[in-house]
Amino acid sequence: MANTDRTAISHVFRGTFIHATQKTAVQILEDALVGVDTEGKVAFIGKGDKLDTLSRTFGFSPREVTQLTQHEFFMPGMIDSHIHASQYSYAGTALDLPLLQWLSTYTFPVESRFKDLEFAKKVYTQVVKRTLRNGTTTACYFATIHTDASLLLGQIANEFGQRALVGKVCMDRNNSVKHYRETTQESQEETCRFIVELLNKKYPLVKPVVTPRFAPSCTGALLGQLGSIAKNNHLHIQSHVSENIEEVNLVKELFPESESYTDVYHKYNLLTDKTVLAHGCHLTDKELDLLRETGASLSHCPSSNFSLCSGVLNVRNVLNRKVKLGLGTDVAGGYSASMLDAVRRTLDASKVLTIQDPDHDTLTFEEVFRLATLGGSQALSLDDQTGNFVVGKDFDALRVNVAAPGAPIDLIQSEEPKILLEKFLNLGDDRNIVEVFVAGRRVVPFAEPVE
Ligand code: GUN
Ligand code: FE
DSSP, X not given: OBOSSOOOEEEEEEEEEEEOOSSOSSEEEEEEEXXXXXXXXXXXXXXXXXXXXXXXXXXXXXXXXXXXXXXXXXXXXXXXXXXXXXXXXXXXXXXXXXXXHHIIIXXXXXXXXXXXXXXXXXXXXXXXXXXXXTTEEEEEEEOOSOHHHHHHHHHHHHHHTOEEEEEOEEOOSSOOOTTSOOOHHHHHHHHHHHHHHHHHHTOTTEEEEEEEOOGGGSOHHHHHHHHXXXXXXXXXXXXXXXXXXXXXXXXXXXXXXXXSXXXXXXXXXXXXXXXXXXXXXXXXXXXXXXXXXXXXXXEEOXXXXXXXXXXXXXXXXXXXXXXXXXXXXXXXXXXXXXXXXXXXXXXXXXXXXXXXXXXXXXXXXXHHHHIIIIIHHHHXXXXXXXXXXXXXXXXXXXXXXXXXXXXXXXXXXXXXXXXXXXXXXXXXXXXXXXXXXXXXXXXXXXXXOOO
């Protein structure tokens, strides 16, 4: 495979590459040679024994090839399809209340602090650095209602080289926290200002996303305005849906004219092929069908679903109904900012369903690997650019060393690449992720600051 109208090659790697395709959940390319061009795109994928031919065709020297060691492999960067950057400040705490009480007791008071740009800068820098180090090459972020702090999150993601969708949160009702409110008009105007200012920055990897927090936080008037803004500007949309039963009942009360929770978003033109909705634990099959018909996707956030006792999403059913699905950490409802945790909790959630019903078709680790990578890129409609190793896509990749010194994997019983992947997914952590690339740029380890 090769792209013939090419630009110059900037890196060539030789070793094991592991990724997912539509057909194969885990495809292993042993002794592969992968070239990345100066625009950060995969220029060729070949076999190691074709080094001479490829080096002549693409004009690089075989001496420039980076050889992976025996316990190393490359995999696509992981895609966190739902994370609240602003909630990183209290991640790992406050997990003792159900959703609606959790929001008013912990979340809204903390989010109100992002009016302070110094505080925002501190938290947003930490969350971008932590997620990059954990191997999240693309993150779909909720910020807060504050436009300037949300713009700062975009700036920080750009500086550290993370691919990001960033949303200024919109909410014009049902919030008891006095200093964390906006009117319908403010929410609509500030969303427009956020979009215009973020697009004007021309950050290559950062895009704005229209972000109604969830139906209970928004009037129909606001939802309608946000639907029009997204449609007129072909923008991404993110929100939450059907996470907990109390919330589903509240939506029925607030929107009695709608057939279902999902139908509320549909009515206001918020279901498009660039929409991602988090959770969906209690969706009916009819609602799943509406998601499929509109091209909208789900973000599965099992850590949060367990922590807030929200529900257990049946991912198998979602996949059988052909709804696009990615994984999300949902920090801070989920306590971990690592997609490896999302992978493990996804497997746990599937096994809980099998415990309840032995006929349940449990997800395999291979399928969950696909959801964390290609699935996430499809859910965010970024799969023309990222999600797996294909000539012409951006090189978003993790160099994993299963035997990295200090990392928590002591014994490796087999060199088989699939076993190395399984070990990493179940036992590994950021110490096993020795390098992270986004669009061909090495973003981890972090560049030393220029003095
Ligand atoms: N629903 C509305 N807002 C939120 C939030 O911040 N976290 C979670 N988990 N669910 C929500
Ligand atoms: Fe969330």
